[in-house]
Amino acid sequence: MVVLDIVDLKSEDASFFKPIEALNDKQKEAVLTTEGPLLMLAGAGTGKTRALTTRLAYILHMKKSIPQRILSVTFTNKAAREMKDRIQSLLGFEAEGFWIGTFHSLCVRILRRHAEKIFYNSDFTILDTDDQLRLIKQIIKAENLDEKELKPRLVAGYISRWKDQVKLPQDVKESIKNYQKKEKTIANIYEIYQERLKSLNAMDFGDLLLLTLTLFRQNLEVLSEYQNRFDYILVDEYQDTNTAQYLWLRLLAQKNKNICCVGDDDQSIYGWRGAEVKNILQFEKDFPGSKIIRLEQNYRSTPYILDAASSIISNNASRLGKKLWTDEKEGEVVTINTLWSGDEEASWVANEIEACKGNKVLYSQMAVLVRAGYQTREFEERFLVMGIPYRVIGGLRFYERAEIRDAIAYLRIVASSLDSLALERIINVPKRGIGPSAVNTLYDIARGRNISLLEAAHIACREMFIKGKTRLSLMDLLNQIDRWQSLLPEKPHPELAQIILEESGYISMWRADKTEQAQGRLENLKELVTALREYPSLSAFLEHVSLVVDSLSSSNEDVVTLMTLHSSKGLEFDRVFLTGWEEGIFPSQRTLLESGQLGLEEERRLAYVGITRAKTKAYITSAKNRKVYGKWQSSVPSRFIAELPSECVEDLSDITGSSGGSAYDYVKDISTDKVSYYYDKKPKNKIASSSKFKCGDKVIHSTYGEGTVLLVDNNRLDIFFSTFGRKKIMEDFVEKI
Numbered sequence: 023m024v025v026l027d028i029v030d031l032k033s034e035d036a037s038f039f040k041p042i043e044a045l046n047d048k049q050k051e052a053v054l055t056t057e058g059p060l061l062m063l064a065g066a067g068t069g070k071t072r073a074l075t076t077r078l079a080y081i082l083h084m085k086k087s088i089p090q091r092i093l094s095v096t097f098t099n100k101a102a103r104e105m106k107d108r109i110q111s112l113l114g115f116e117a118e119g120f121w122i123g124t125f126h127s128l129c130v131r132i133l134r135r136h137a138e139k140i141f142y143n144s145d146f147t148i149l150d151t152d153d154q155l156r157l158i159k160q161i162i163k164a165e166n167l168d169e170k171e172l173k174p175r176l177v178a179g180y181i182s183r184w185k186d187q188v189k190l191p192q193d194v195k196e197s198i199k200n201y202q203k204k205e206k207t208i209a210n211i212y213e214i215y216q217e218r219l220k221s222l223n224a225m226d227f228g229d230l231l232l233l234t235l236t237l238f239r240q241n242l243e244v245l246s247e248y249q250n251r252f253d254y255i256l257v258d259e260y261q262d263t264n265t266a267q268y269l270w271l272r273l274l275a276q277k278n279k280n281i282c283c284v285g286d287d288d289q290s291i292y293g294w295r296g297a298e299v300k301n302i303l304q305f306e307k308d309f310p311g312s313k314i315i316r317l318e319q320n321y322r323s324t325p326y327i328l329d330a331a332s333s334i335i336s337n338n339a340s341r342l343g344k345k346l347w348t349d350e351k352e353g354e355v356v357t358i359n360t361l362w363s364g365d366e367e368a369s370w371v372a373n374e375i376e377a378c379k380g381n382k383v384l385y386s387q388m389a390v391l392v393r394a395g396y397q398t399r400e401f402e403e404r405f406l407v408m409g410i411p412y413r414v415i416g417g418l419r420f421y422e423r424a425e426i427r428d429a430i431a432y433l434r435i436v437a438s439s440l441d442s443l444a445l446e447r448i449i450n451v452p453k454r455g456i457g458p459s460a461v462n463t464l465y466d467i468a469r470g471r472n473i474s475l476l477e478a479a480h481i482a483c484r485e486m487f488i489k490g491k492t493r494l495s496l497m498d499l500l501n502q503i504d505r506w507q508s509l510l511p512e513k514p515h516p517e518l519a520q521i522i523l524e525e526s527g528y529i530s531m532w533r534a535d536k537t538e539q540a541q542g543r544l545e546n547l548k549e550l551v552t553a554l555r556e557y558p559s560l561s562a563f564l565e566h567v568s569l570v571v572d573s574l575s576s577s578n579e580d581v582v583t584l585m586t587l588h589s590s591k592g593l594e595f596d597r598v599f600l601t602g603w604e605e606g607i608f609p610s611q612r613t614l615l616e617s618g619q620l621g622l623e624e625e626r627r628l629a630y631v632g633i634t635r636a637k638t639k640a641y642i643t644s645a646k647n648r649k650v651y652g653k654w655q656s657s658v659p660s661r662f663i664a665e666l667p668s669e670c671v672e673d674l675s676d677i678t679g680s681s682g683g684s685a686y687d688y689v690k691d692i693s694t695d696k697v698s699y700y701y702d703k704k705p706k707n708k709i710a711s712s713s714k715f716k717c718g719d720k721v722i723h724s725t726y727g728e729g730t731v732l733l734v735d736n737n738r739l740d741i742f743f744s745t746f747g748r749k750k751i752m753e754d755f756v757e758k759i
Contacts, residue, residue, distance in 0.1 A: 041076055041112055049073040052282075052315045053080050056254070059275070059309035061302070062284040065346045066331070066634035067322030067594070071258070074284050075105055078256055079112035087253040090119035093274065094256045099124060101258065121252070125267050129230040132237070132248065139241050140233055147224040154178055154226050161214050172207065176536040180208045181215065185228030186264045186296040188235060191216055231266040238273050249277035260285030260305075264296035272308060279309060287342050288335045291588060291628050293620070294613075303340060320346045320634075322594055324353025327640050330670045331633040334662050338623045346634075356633070356666065357641045360659060360675035362738065362750070364602075364648045368404040371599050371643060375410060375582060378597055385411060387596035389583040391632050393608040396420075396545040397601065398584050399553060405582065415585040421567055425532070425543040429550055430567060432522050435476065436506045437560050442468065442475035449479075452531040454495040460488050476503070502526065515560040516551050523547060541612070552649050587632045598636035600629075603644045603660035629662045642666075646750045656749045713753055715739055721756040723749075728759065 042053055052062050052073050064070030078094060081087055096102045102123045110116055121128065130148070137144045149157070158174040158181075184194055191213035198206055219225060225233060238245040255275050257263075260283035263271070275281040283305060290299035306312050320328055328346040335341070361367040375388055390401055399420040405412045413419075420426060428451055434444035450456045460482075467487060468478035482488045483497050506522050513521070523529045529547065532540050557563040583595065587608075602608055609625035617624070633640055644659045715721070719731040726743040733740030737753045 042080065045069075045073065045076065046319050048315055048317050048319070049076075052317070053077040055313060055315065056081055056084075056086060057280060059279055059305075059312035060282040061260075061305045061312060061314045062282060062317060063314055063342055063344055064284055064286055064317040065320060065344055066286065066289060066631070067320045068317035068346070069319075069321055070284050070286075070317055071105075071108075073317065074256060074258060074282075075108040076112060077282065078105075078254075079109045081254055082109070082113060088119070090121070091251060091253045092121060092256070093128070093252045093254070094120070094122040094258075095128065095271070096122070096124055096258045097262060099127070102127075105258075125270065126227060126230045129234040129270075132234055133225075133230065136237055136241070136244055139244065140237050141220065142225075142233075143223050145223070147222070148230070149219075149224050149226045151178075153224075157218060157222075158211065158215060161211055161218065165211070165214070167207065167211075170534070172204070172211075173535055176534070177208050177211055179537050180205070181212050182228050183296065184212065185232045186266050188232060188266050188269060190232070190236070231270055235266060235270055235273070238270075245273060246277075248274055253278055253280060255281040257281070257283045258285075261287055261290040261299060261302045262292050262297045263301050264298060268298065268301045275309070281309065287340075288338070288344075288627055288630050289591065291591065291624060291631055293617070293624050299340060299624075303342060314342070316344045318344050318346055320348045322637050323348065323634060324350055324638060326353055326355045326670045327633060327636050330356045330640065330666050331630050333667045333670070334626060334633070334665045335630040337665055338626050340620075340623055354639045356671045357639070358643075358663060358666070358671050358673045358675065359641070360644050360646060360673075362646055363654075364400050364645045365404075367601060367643050367645045368400040371401065371601060371641070372404045372408050372410060374599070374641065375597075376408065383596055385580045385582045388599070389585065389590065389593075389595040389597075389635065390599045390601060391585060391587050391590050391635065392601055393587055393610060393628075394545055395423075395542050395586055396549040397607070399546075399549050401584060401601070403553075411581040412584055413581045415583055415589050420546070420549070423543075423546055425546055426550055428528065429519070429523060429547060430564070432526060432528070433519060433560060434564060435503060436510060436518075436522065437564055439476045439507070440474045445475045445479070448526075449496075449499065452527045454499060455491055456495055456499075457492070460492050460496070463487055476500075510560070515557075515563065516554040518560070519551055519554055523551075555649070587628045590635050591631050594635055594637055596637050597639045597641070598632070599641045599643065600632050601643045603642050603663055604648075604657040605660055606657065608660050608662070626662065629660075642671075654750070654752055654755075656751070713737055713739070715753055715756075715758070720759045722759050723751065723756045729756075 042050060045053065046069075049069060049072070052060065053076050056077070062070060062073065064073070078092065081092065082089065094102075094105060096105060106120055106122050109120075121131075123131070133140075133142070133146070134144050137146055155174040155178060158177050159169065162169050162172055162174065162177070191209065194209045194212060198209060219229070238248075252274060255271065255278075257271060262285070271281065271283075283302070285302050287299060287302045290297060290302065293299065306314065323331075323346075325348055328348060332345050359370060361370055371390060375385070378388060379385060390398075392398055392401075398414060402412065402414075402420050404410075421430075428448060431444040431447040434441045435448065438444075446461060449461060464475055464478045464482055467473075467481055468475050471478070471481070473481075479496055479500055483493055483500065486493070488496060502525060506518065506525075509518055509521065529544065532543050532547070535543075554560070554563050557566060587600075605611075608629070609622055613621040613625055642663060644663070645657060647654045647656055649655070713734050713736060715731050715734055717731055717734060720728065721731060721739075721741060722728050723741070723743070726741075726749060729741040729743040729749075731739055732742055732748070739751050739753050739756065740748065741751055741756065742748050
């Protein structure tokens, strides 16, 4: 028990300690430990913001410092405002002069004062993303480089990563031998780009930290000024810091060493954008004599939810270690369900949501979390059918996404030559050199002759209203549209959609884009092709889309939230549905291939974040089969499901309709952290079926070879293959032998 020493306080000061007395013992310890380096290792839902703001208010109340001499760093402007409001509420008066803000805003404040020392004027401009891309594009053109190979967004991505890693152009060039030809070219662009920025008296967001570090390193008197200025440094979400942010904090804390970092190594999920979990893991090494206080009492979730999350995250090697607990009663166990298909998964989740609504749980207290944005499509479709209001957080609804709207515009102009708006949208996407001036010419012709934009384009090319390269590009597009329209009666519409996306260069455009968003856009386009297979014709699909988009315009505060696991961090809901927990989806196959064990541990932290969003009830679902390009793809449940403690879960997979049963058992090799999946080879009870197959039949599959039928469920077969194990396959894909 932490005992508060209030002997020396005046009587009127005692009221301030009411907020402290309301804290638990570990929170009190963190508040009262004001001197020396401190790491507040705060688990999900443990009240870390409350402890952090109370600590800062306590320092001010006890006159250990003043607002002007305390640096408090957050990751968002909203968090900075909330922190300032909370502190002033605790103090009971407005305190001026706070150094509270994001890394970028605080660096701007420093750079405005000392810009001349790094050869900038103090009124420098901060470029937004559009201006940055425009400048890079100018450089690519001036250097006679191929913009198709060196996309401005690709170059910007490289430059941003180098700046996050605190690499100036000369630093990159010194290690140039380790780079491939394309990267060497981008390094040269980086050097020119920085020179252009300086001549424009401009900085981009990456420069704000990079140039502040440069200022400190080249001007020790400036560094000393800020080291002496701050008596205390407080940092929120320390696990999300990148290399530049980490070095900036270390430099500032070297003098007084009164740095308090708050974070959770188990919630470090942004490695893909530069966050380094090692920053929090090596805190004790960076600040000798530091103290670690673990906040483990959770105020959000039930014991079953916390035990499930703790069990999964305990399999990570790179962590400082803690275990969440709560005074709450046991509550409900975590429900697991393996469904036959993605459609059945969406249907089951929607039905459960309606059941919860019937039990007086608001839609707004329920969330569906997915690993990747494209997974929301099946849930959106099901919610629309059932009339469940929803919103998508951290991204647009599926049919509102730019890449989906572009693709649908291609389909619309093929389906109807009169759809001028569709043609206008895609006429220069991807870039064809058909600019606004050419489009205005086409509209002038269309309005003057009362014809469609497509017909106007044919006339413009034929009668030479448009000339040169623009005319040739437009003619190529028109010939493509004519060809696609001729294929419409011949080709299945999903196949035609794939042809259009490939031949138009639209898919190639996103394949060449190396930004973080590009892969998600490609996955969404794949999902669109899959969605097309569910409709009898292209016109039926386009009619469905128009109705869907129209229904999205209605607003409703009481709505189910659909979001990715990454977007859910910091939020909480009464009921949480964690969907698509299958190998290859979660953990992500791409992450495992690119980052190996480090990637697996970050995926596991993502699972921990997802489960701890739930207050009362968590559901985890997977599908045995998913349609990929219209073909069934068999899956096995995520290894993370195997890491859940049996006493915390109920598995409905054996009793859910046509799912057929949970056929999966797990073997875990503790020494390698490898989870293997095997199947119970005992045939399940035969389900009444009109199939031409029966249990025990020998069959052959073009990919898996010979196998034995274990279960027949209408036209779905559960088959054991000696080489590939047990697979769920539609009967049309196998033959009797």
